[in-house]
Amino acid sequence: MRRTGGCRCGAVRYTLEAEPVATRLCWCRDCQYWSNGNAAVNIVVPRAAVSHAGALRQWDSRAASGRHMRRSFCGDCGTQVFSESLENVELMVIRVGTLDDPADVQPTMVIWTASAPPWARIDPALQAFPGQPS
Numbered sequence: 001m002r003r004t005g006g007c008r009c010g011a012v013r014y015t016l017e018a019e020p021v022a023t024r025l026c027w028c029r030d031c032q033y034w035s036n037g038n039a040a041v042n043i044v045v046p047r048a049a050v051s052h053a054g055a056l057r058q059w060d061s062r063a064a065s066g067r068h069m070r071r072s073f074c075g076d077c078g079t080q081v082f083s084e085s086l087e088n089v090e091l092m093v094i095r096v097g098t099l100d101d102p103a104d105v106q107p108t109m110v111i112w113t114a115s116a117p118p119w120a121r122i123d124p125a126l127q128a129f130p131g132q133p134s
């Protein structure tokens with residue numbers, strides 16, 4: 001199935017031509033910043049299956065996993081669209097909120113529950129990991 005998406009203002013648009021390898025909620029501290037306090041919902045996809053148009057700004061940091069993460073944002077509206085580990089050239093991450101239809105993916109996993117705040121609601125139906133799954 002072909003999926004499309006983009007940032008809030010429309011300056012960045014992308015196409016995804018492969019099924020997600022994983023769909024998961026992430027409670028890592030980094031995701032809490034970009035999701036305004038809640039868990040982020042992400043799909044992990046093959047990099048080769050993603051093409052995009054429009055200018056992205058990038059910000060690199062070291063994640064709690066120890067990986068070097070590069071996060072790509074729309075410079076106009078600030079939406080974070082993609083992230084990628086610089087140690088993993090095969091896969092990248094797309095923020096589910098940027099899909100044109102976020103309803104057609106289904107989270108199966110919740111990760112970094114150890115850094116979730118006490119009020120977090122963690123769905124017991126999801127496979128849970130305290131940190132990064134191996």
Ligand SMILES: [Zn+2]
Nearest residue numbers: 007009074077
């Ligand atoms: Zn934008």
Ligand SMILES: [Zn+2]
Nearest residue numbers: 026027028031
């Ligand atoms: Zn995260």
